[in-house]
Amino acid sequence: MTKEKPKYGFMSNTLFAVSTLWHCDRSILFYIFGNVPVILLLPLCSVYLPKVIVSAIEDSKAPMYMVTGVLFITLSMLILSVLQQFIAARMELHHQKVMSYMKATVSKKAMNVSYEVIDRPSTQVMFKKVFEMIQNGEEEGLQAMPILFATLLGNILGFTVYTGILSTLNPLITVLIIASTFITFFVNKAINKWVFKNRDNWLKLDVKLAYLTYKSGSFDCAKDIRLYHMKQWFGDVFKKFMAKRIKWTVTMQGLYYLGNGVEALFVLLRDGFAYGYLIYLIWKNTISVADFVLYFGIISGFSSWCMEIIKSFSKANKINFNLCDIRSYLELQEDTTSTYENKIRTSTLDETAASCVASNPMPCQIELENVSYCYEGEDTPTLKNINLLIKPGEKIAVVGANGAGKTTFVKLVCGLYTPTTGTVKVNDCNSTAYDKQTYYNLFAPVFQDVRLLPMSIVKNITLCDQDQVDEARLLECLSLSGMDEVVAKLPDGLDTLLVRDINEKAIQLSGGEQQKLMLARALYKNAPIMILDEPTAALDPIAENAMYLKYNELTAHTTSIFISHRLASTRFCDRIILIENGEIVEIGSHEELLALGQKYAKMFEIQAQYYKEQEEEDEHEESIC
Numbered sequence: 273m274t275k276e277k278p279k280y281g282f283m284s285n286t287l288f289a290v291s292t293l294w295h296c297d298r299s300i301l302f303y304i305f306g307n308v309p310v311i312l313l314l315p316l317c318s319v320y321l322p323k324v325i326v327s328a329i330e331d332s333k334a335p336m337y338m339v340t341g342v343l344f345i346t347l348s349m350l351i352l353s354v355l356q357q358f359i360a361a362r363m364e365l366h367h368q369k370v371m372s373y374m375k376a377t378v379s380k381k382a383m384n385v386s387y388e389v390i391d392r393p394s395t396q397v398m399f400k401k402v403f404e405m406i407q408n409g410e411e412e413g414l415q416a417m418p419i420l421f422a423t424l425l426g427n428i429l430g431f432t433v434y435t436g437i438l439s440t441l442n443p444l445i446t447v448l449i450i451a452s453t454f455i456t457f458f459v460n461k462a463i464n465k466w467v468f469k470n471r472d473n474w475l476k477l478d479v480k481l482a483y484l485t486y487k488s489g490s491f492d493c494a495k496d497i498r499l500y501h502m503k504q505w506f507g508d509v510f511k512k513f514m515a516k517r518i519k520w521t522v523t524m525q526g527l528y529y530l531g532n533g534v535e536a537l538f539v540l541l542r543d544g545f546a547y548g549y550l551i552y553l554i555w556k557n558t559i560s561v562a563d564f565v566l567y568f569g570i571i572s573g574f575s576s577w578c579m580e581i582i583k584s585f586s587k588a589n590k591i592n593f594n595l596c597d598i599r600s601y602l603e604l605q606e607d608t609t610s611t612y613e614n615k616i617r618t619s620t621l622d623e624t625a626a627s628c629v630a631s632n633p634m635p636c637q638i639e640l641e642n643v644s645y646c647y648e649g650e651d652t653p654t655l656k657n658i659n660l661l662i663k664p665g666e667k668i669a670v671v672g673a674n675g676a677g678k679t680t681f682v683k684l685v686c687g688l689y690t691p692t693t694g695t696v697k698v699n700d701c702n703s704t705a706y707d708k709q710t711y712y713n714l715f716a717p718v719f720q721d722v723r724l725l726p727m728s729i730v731k732n733i734t735l736c737d738q739d740q741v742d743e744a745r746l747l748e749c750l751s752l753s754g755m756d757e758v759v760a761k762l763p764d765g766l767d768t769l770l771v772r773d774i775n776e777k778a779i780q781l782s783g784g785e786q787q788k789l790m791l792a793r794a795l796y797k798n799a800p801i802m803i804l805d806e807p808t809a810a811l812d813p814i815a816e817n818a819m820y821l822k823y824n825e826l827t828a829h830t831t832s833i834f835i836s837h838r839l840a841s842t843r844f845c846d847r848i849i850l851i852e853n854g855e856i857v858e859i860g861s862h863e864e865l866l867a868l869g870q871k872y873a874k875m876f877e878i879q880a881q882y883y884k885e886q887e888e889e890d891e892h893e894e895s896i897c
């Protein structure tokens with residue numbers, strides 16, 4: 273993601289940072305720039321204070337003169353310090369505010385981004401990187417840019433004032449300080465460049481390490497870790513990645529040490545020469561002791577102004593890259609309208625799509641024309657040239673070996689993936705012409721991987737507030753899904769909380785119970801297309817059989833796509849499609865495919881054989897009893 277050349281210019285990123293901060297918390301900008309006088313005046317006061325004292329003693333001035341001067345400067349310093357503390361405290365609060373705002377923005381983005389994009393490992397790395405920048409906003413994120421400007425302004429003003437004072441001494445000293453500072457800057461710049469070029473390497477490792485840390489303590493892996501002795505694996509992999517991570521850290525630290533060493537060396541040479549020159553001047557009586565004290569302070573202050581200015585430029589580069597990353601993340605393709613070429617085209621198509629749904633809301637027709645899909649980074653497409661017309665209300669079963677492409681097929685139909693080539697049409701309208709939310713509303717899927725939310729059972733099913741729940745529909749869905757029996761056993765019934773990681777009082781549903789809950793959620797959604805991806809995989813035979821018997825009722829008024837490895841379950845579907853290596857190789861009703869005597873028939877024969885053997889075994893056991 274981060275290339276040698278930033279995606280956006282410095283000015284463009286500065287405008288972005290300022291306008292975003294202005295939008296989320298404009299007062300932070302006033303505090304940031306309110307710090308400029310403090311940056312300039314506080315060091316100036318501390319340089320002038322000893323000069324005033326020494327000068328008063330040297331010139332035998334009246335005590336009042338010295339007291340007034342000292343009082344004025346110390347009072348100014350006190351006011352500036354109080355102001356500095358106040359600004360720092362206020363900034364702390366406002367950084368929190370900006371961080372919360374940005375975290376909410378980034379999380380919202382993650383939820384809006386198209387499924388295809390969030391599915392990519394590169395997006396996960398990007399998300400982590402951006403989240404870290406936001407967490408440390410004053411150093412790396414949005415606030416860093418105006419802070420840099422304010423600091424730079426303060427430093428340039430300080431540099432100008434000190435240059436003016438130093439020019440009365442010897443311009444060579446000024447040139448020497450600037451030159452040595454430049455050398456250290458370029459060394460540090462080269463180091464930072466290396467860091468930016470390589471940081472994706474350790475960020476990828478950080479993602480892996482975070483995954484391992486999370487999974488080793490998470491409930492969903494707890495069983496496997498214990499029963500399959502995964503502790504060893506976790507430990508080994510953690511060690512392996514940690515060793516690589518440490519290697520990067522050591523290399524980086526080594527480079528930073530080198531930079532610091534070069535800097536220290538040049539500071540020594542520069543200050544040694546400058547102070548030596550001052551001692552020479554005082555020895556020659558060319559300057560007074562008071563001036564010596566002043567120049568002494570000015571020289572060390574001047575080099576730090578130079579260094580800060582130069583560091584600001586180097587830091588600006590880093591912040592510029594960071595802002596590029598944040599902007600690139602915020603510009604990731606969203607689900608809503610970003611897939612379309614322009615707004616006008618989108619709105620026209622949206623109207624067409626809306627009319628398609630409105631004219632024929634339930635059930636829907638689905639048509640796939642020459643659809644192929646290739647995952648990012650893969651050479652060959654997972655689905656190839658799929659042509660299929662699913663009539664309104666038709667019940668389709670999708671079968672095939674593991675990895676054949678069944679889930680990819682339903683994800684394409686659902687609009688989670690966009691075909692690499694070809695089109696998916698619902699009610700004669702291209703899926704990309706719909707507003708994404710309208711399109712998602714057409715589907716009620718039950719996927720293989722169950723994800724419950726830390727809320728009550730009723731909310732997990734209806735996904736709405738209590739007062740908006742359609743009680744009659746809820747009861748019907750509970751009964752159809754078999755969830756009513758589960759709920760009846762729970763003391764808190766539908767109000768029972770789920771997900772133990774978050775809710776202490778939550779219960780743990782079994783795999784089959786979770787699957788029933790997911791089915792109830794899909795039914796409650798009442799969408800025109802039902803997608804059931806292995807919905808009975810975790811159900812007991814009675815529950816599975818009950819679901820098959822109710823299948824027509826479950827999918828009444830809907831077009832349905834049912835994925836299953838149990839071919840007995842496909843008999844009540846109107847048509848079966850058999851996918852092999854991403855292609856539809858057979859299509860027809862159960863009887864038609866059996867009559868065809870090809871792959872489906874063979875697969876069915878193998879499964880039927882198993883069931884027959886099972887039945888014979890059961891009969892044998894019964895006769896013995």
Ligand SMILES: Nc1ncnc2c1ncn2[C@@H]1O[C@H](COP(=O)(O)OP(=O)(O)OP(=O)(O)O)[C@@H](O)[C@H]1O
Pocket residue numbers: 391647648650654672673674675676677678679680681
């Ligand atoms: N996000 C992904 N990125 C890259 N490849 C993927 C991704 N998801 C799935 N695949 C690959 O696509 C192929 C088809 O996967 P898919 O999940 O569609 O198969 P399936 O028929 O549903 O399998 P199963 O019966 O095991 O559920 C597999 O080879 C899988 O490795």
